[in-house]
Amino acid sequence: MKHPLRALTVDLGAADLGATDPGTAGLASALSVPDAQCWIRRGEGQVGFGEVARFTTSGPDRFIEAEDWWKQLVLEAEIRDEVEHPGTGLLAFGSFAFSKTSPYASRLVVPELVVGVRDGRAWATLARGDGIVPTPEEVRRAVVRTLGSGEGTRTTAGAAPAAPGPVRLGLGALGEQRWMDAVAAGVRRIAAGELEKLVLARDIVVEDARGIDRGGVLRRLTSAYGDTWVYGVDGLVGATPEMLIQVAGRTAQARVLAGTLDRREADGKGLEYAERVLAGSPKQRHEHEIAIQSLTTALEPFSEAMNAHDEPFILELPNVFHLASDVRAELADVEGHVPTSLALINALHPTAAVCGTPTSVAGALIRELEGLDRGPYAGPVGWLDAAGNGEWGIALRGGVLESATEMRLYAGCGIVEASDPASELAETWAKFRPMLEALGIER
Numbered sequence: 001m002k003h004p005l006r007a008l009t010v011d012l013g014a015a016d017l018g019a020t021d022p023g024t025a026g027l028a029s030a031l032s033v034p035d036a037q038c039w040i041r042r043g044e045g046q047v048g049f050g051e052v053a054r055f056t057t058s059g060p061d062r063f064i065e066a067e068d069w070w071k072q073l074v075l076e077a078e079i080r081d082e083v084e085h086p087g088t089g090l091l092a093f094g095s096f097a098f099s100k101t102s103p104y105a106s107r108l109v110v111p112e113l114v115v116g117v118r119d120g121r122a123w124a125t126l127a128r129g130d131g132i133v134p135t136p137e138e139v140r141r142a143v144v145r146t147l148g149s150g151e152g153t154r155t156t157a158g159a160a161p162a163a164p165g166p167v168r169l170g171l172g173a174l175g176e177q178r179w180m181d182a183v184a185a186g187v188r189r190i191a192a193g194e195l196e197k198l199v200l201a202r203d204i205v206v207e208d209a210r211g212i213d214r215g216g217v218l219r220r221l222t223s224a225y226g227d228t229w230v231y232g233v234d235g236l237v238g239a240t241p242e243m244l245i246q247v248a249g250r251t252a253q254a255r256v257l258a259g260t261l262d263r264r265e266a267d268g269k270g271l272e273y274a275e276r277v278l279a280g281s282p283k284q285r286h287e288h289e290i291a292i293q294s295l296t297t298a299l300e301p302f303s304e305a306m307n308a309h310d311e312p313f314i315l316e317l318p319n320v321f322h323l324a325s326d327v328r329a330e331l332a333d334v335e336g337h338v339p340t341s342l343a344l345i346n347a348l349h350p351t352a353a354v355c356g357t358p359t360s361v362a363g364a365l366i367r368e369l370e371g372l373d374r375g376p377y378a379g380p381v382g383w384l385d386a387a388g389n390g391e392w393g394i395a396l397r398g399g400v401l402e403s404a405t406e407m408r409l410y411a412g413c414g415i416v417e418a419s420d421p422a423s424e425l426a427e428t429w430a431k432f433r434p435m436l437e438a439l440g441i442e443r
């Protein structure tokens, strides 16, 4: 990048992005553009196209290094913003490795064009790296060119579903029996008093000889899992129900999940049954308590005030019910500034919902028992803006494209002393279901 970035955000009016493309209105239609980066929930969020800057890193300081890079980029940039709400102005999408020892390249990517919808209004930001400030007309032209007069942007949107083809499921690092053995070993270590909770994950590989339709997977996730945050950052895609931290000005919010019931197991019995089985189970309540504790303890030093409801609620998703708690905090100044969303994820990750308690013991045991590099799975995924606002979900219920025809999917379970390996294995299948269905596999 020879010049500092120059960016302009313009208001596009009421969110009928479909005006240029009446057949496929809404942000989700933009997902057909190859390699679009995205963050969408209930039709709102943002989609990024092209790229004007990228930072990659790994290791224990990945969040701090990314924050330093972003702060410098923003300091040098010229940003004009006619909209001014979280997400407008310059924006980066990001994905971080779960582990400080992972070779996965944690990244921040600044798209050339970002189109967003918030509170029913659409906006767009164009960023240029050639030293020229974009004009409002240029931003609008870029939106029309990218989203479409249609040509080239709807390769698969609206097309009839491809005929069922040779989609195959392959084993991951551990087969089912070896993974259940790992869970049993984890339970023994918990019973021996080494730790309180451990999250063990496993992987499977989906192979589609016709090629994985990334845009199609994302669109199917947005329509079937509207209550989750659908993310796509390079090859990492998924639909997470868990919010690590959302920062808008001084307000931070998180959604902590732990405790799961497969809807197939609930057998159509609905919410009341889920409440009885989840909220009424000491095992599930214990698992959930540990996850809440780990988040609130880590958030405390950054907060002036914090509230979390005493009673968790039941989050109803198409595949599972979860025991869930929303936490809200008013952020305190740290060294004269409100902490950015990246500074917060540096302190919060990994929570007990994806690692365990105590963190360092659980982290070491994960490395010993899983036999797997989690890569970006269970790491933070999301976006941040120039003011430090951002939304970082935990990259769950997703997968990583490993080639044009292969995607590796990940799912894990919180293990406590009362956990049963076969039930945990069944739970991983329920957690794989959103991605399997989006990839065209019924299981």
Ligand SMILES: C=C(O[C@H]1C=CC=C(C(=O)O)[C@@H]1O)C(=O)O
Residues within 6 Å of the ligand: 199, 201, 242, 257, 258, 259, 260, 322, 352, 353, 354, 396, 397, 410, 411, 412, 413, 414, 415, 431
């Ligand atoms: C680790 C995962 O889920 C976590 C989030 C919600 C509920 C969980 C559980 O009940 O075990 C897990 O802690 C996953 O989906 O891969």
